Amino acid sequence: MESPSGKLVHITTFGCQMNEYDSARMLGILSELGYAPAESPETADLVLLNTCSVREKAQHKVYSFVGALREVKRQRPGMIIGVGGCVAQQEGRQLLKDIPYLDLVFGTGALERLPELIAEAASGRRVACTDLDPGPLAPRRVALANPGLKAMVTVMQGCDNFCAYCVVPHVRGREKSRAAAQVVEEVAALAKAGVREVTLLGQNVNSYRDPEGGADFADLLEMVAGVPELWRVRFTTSHPKDLSPRLIEALAGIDKVMDQLHLPAQSGSDRILKAMRRGYTRARYLALVKDLRRRAPDLALGGDIIVGFPGETEADFQASLELIEAAGYDFLFSFKYSDRPFTKAIDLPGKIAEAEKSRRLARLQDRQREISLALHRAQVGKLEEVLVEGPAKRGTGLMTGRTRANRAVNFPGPPELAGRLVMVRVEQGLVNSLRGKLVDPA
């Protein structure tokens, strides 16, 4: 294929870390074609939008973003605009009908086909590709020039769980794990290039299974932790119904595996959990939390809660408030339920009014702020291992980094510390971060 050297590409990413990872892969594929990154969509020859469909609001962003490019496209008709990711997978060709100046629609399985799709779009045809790639997951073509300190590595894609509210299985397809050897190879390459922390990604990493050797996720953690230049390993997301004792042991026992777990509960009410088809009860979830706390006392636990699922009563909502309290979350992602295409919950009775959902969300978030603050204040006096990222955004002379539990810590220190592991004594706990003081290693 002819290299369009000198051409510029701009990629905007919405949604989860899967999409961020995919965007990095897209950039890798496009740089092999000779594309360089553009400063803004307005100056690019190729503008790609990697979209999210998990909630209605996320999907709406697509139309406003592409709408803003209408005028630019009118002035520069040669510019190619493409929409990829989960909304592309969901809507397919319909997007071309809805947006007359859109050139290209590519679904979540079409990344490897981007070169041919772009060539087709460049020849003036409007193209849509939503085939879910049936082959094994391709290795990322990592741009290793400047990978930074931290990187994400997808270990599995798709989801088989079909929670009643969720579009992900419909737009990402069935679960598919990458070969462990390939994951380790990628991590090793990243570590050689200077990456010190990797986050292993999957919609449900607990159901990881090496298609070649049969290793499970606990085995994979062990293998990745064996990469010499790598210091830290994190992973997300874990489904409570599949959190195995082996994984809890790996979390507690492997030193390079950090003290952090994202374990979404979604609700604290058994009735709602059942309607959500989550496969566990509130008691089972809290028993898991208890096990985790016993084996890994320094663990920072995170969760997701949906408020206003169809049929959720005030009592059900109270149960969620109680659950976040009992779980003692360090961080919580909370969402107002929204209807998604293809999902079971669309047809459920008892839809909750938007205003009520907003009230519940605000109450939940207020409560979580108090919980986070109390937890962070309880860190005062502790000595923490911190991976220093660089100067803090606010506060002169302050550096910022992350503890093993992934809490952000700001502390006075010289810029030369960036990229190093230091010890910091916690002096103050805030809602979203800690303040501390460097401790002399001597």
Ligand code: SAH
């Ligand atoms: N695989 C991950 C979650 C992926 S989606 C897991 O199971 O934990 C991220 C979060 O979005 C979910 O955890 C859920 O809390 C939220 N979410 C998904 N569908 C939603 C919907 N229809 N309305 C509101 N929130 C939703």
Ligand code: SF4
């Ligand atoms: Fe969605 Fe449930 Fe799969 Fe998570 S486990 S991606 S919430 S269907």
Ligand code: F3S
């Ligand atoms: Fe959104 Fe797709 Fe991720 S729907 S949350 S970008 S898998």
